[in-house]
Amino acid sequence: MSVIELNMSSESFATDRKDKWRQSWFLFGFTFVTFAIYSLAVVIFDFENGVRGVVPGAEYQSPFYGPDLTGYISGWPVMLPFAVLTLWAPFGFRGTCYYMRRVYYRSLFSSPPGCAVEGFEGRRGKYSGETRFPFFLNNYHKYFLYLAIVLGIFHWYEVIVGIFHDGIYIGVGTIFAFLDAFFLTLYITSCHAFRNIFGGSSKRPGKRTYQIWAKISSLNEKHGLYFWLSMFSIWIYDLYIRLVAWGLLTEVRFI
Numbered sequence: 225m226s227v228i229e230l231n232m233s234s235e236s237f238a239t240d241r242k243d244k245w246r247q248s249w250f251l252f253g254f255t256f257v258t259f260a261i262y263s264l265a266v267v268i269f270d271f272e273n274g275v276r277g278v279v280p281g282a283e284y285q286s287p288f289y290g291p292d293l294t295g296y297i298s299g300w301p302v303m304l305p306f307a308v309l310t311l312w313a314p315f316g317f318r319g320t321c322y323y324m325r326r327v328y329y330r331s332l333f334s335s336p337p338g339c340a341v342e343g344f345e346g347r348r349g350k351y352s353g354e355t356r357f358p359f360f361l362n363n364y365h366k367y368f369l370y371l372a373i374v375l376g377i378f379h380w381y382e383v384i385v386g387i388f389h390d391g392i393y394i395g396v397g398t399i400f401a402f403l404d405a406f407f408l409t410l411y412i413t414s415c416h417a418f419r420n421i422f423g424g425s426s427k428r429p430g431k432r433t434y435q436i437w438a439k440i441s442s443l444n445e446k447h448g449l450y451f452w453l454s455m456f457s458i459w460i461y462d463l464y465i466r467l468v469a470w471g472l473l474t475e476v477r478f479i
């Protein structure tokens with residue numbers, strides 16, 4: 225792993241910008257790091273409270289644990305969270321996302337801190353592109369997208385199972401499950417690589433291809449927004465399941 229040498233100089237963060245660029249810089253970085261810590265904590269220390277069945281009567285499963293593959297693997301160690309089987313895929317997808325790169329390059333590495341803002345002087349000349357671990361993984365975003373599409377289908381599958389497992393069941397958690405699948409779908413379909421694959425890879429696009437490209441492009445303009453909405457919907461849905469499992473909230477069934 226490359227080591228970045230920091231050489232703080234008086235020119236760091238020098239800029240003529242008058243807007244409040246530091247606030248978004250801090251807010252995005254803080255939110256991202258908090259989500260990462262939360263994700264690791266629930267997967268490592270509290271995985272038994274995110275699984276199907278912890279909300280009596282309902283079929284909710286934390287989005288961190290889908291799809292549930294444990295039924296297909298015999299002898300899985302009880303103490304090992306089965307999320308390790310699948311979680312690398314959505315983490316890889318988000319971690320290599322073009323929008324996400326902008327967030328962590330700016331907020332965590334200050335490289336650069338923002339448009340027209342001076343970064344750390346000592347970093348110049350050390351840039352190695354995305355050729356070293358873990359940054360070379362960013363070149364495989366398209367492949368993580370394929371996995372994310374499969375995972376997105378499983379998120380919708382969970383919504384359907386949750387609704388139809390006992391006649392028809394719709395509770396508060398069903399709404400969170402739906403929002404999770406919905407925003408994840410928007411996040412995936414607004415992806416830059418998705419646009420390239422499904423509408424932008426042809427040099428002579430036909431009318432139909434162009435229409436698809438234009439449609440995805442309009443979604444792509446809000447990709448950053450969908451990134452956050454999808455992340456928060458996963459977070460809130462998981463937190464809701466845990467709060468009910470801990471007895472701090474009571475599930476309400478509407479139907």
Ligand code: FES
Binds near residue numbers: 320322412418447
């Ligand atoms: S560019 Fe963000 S998910 Fe593909």
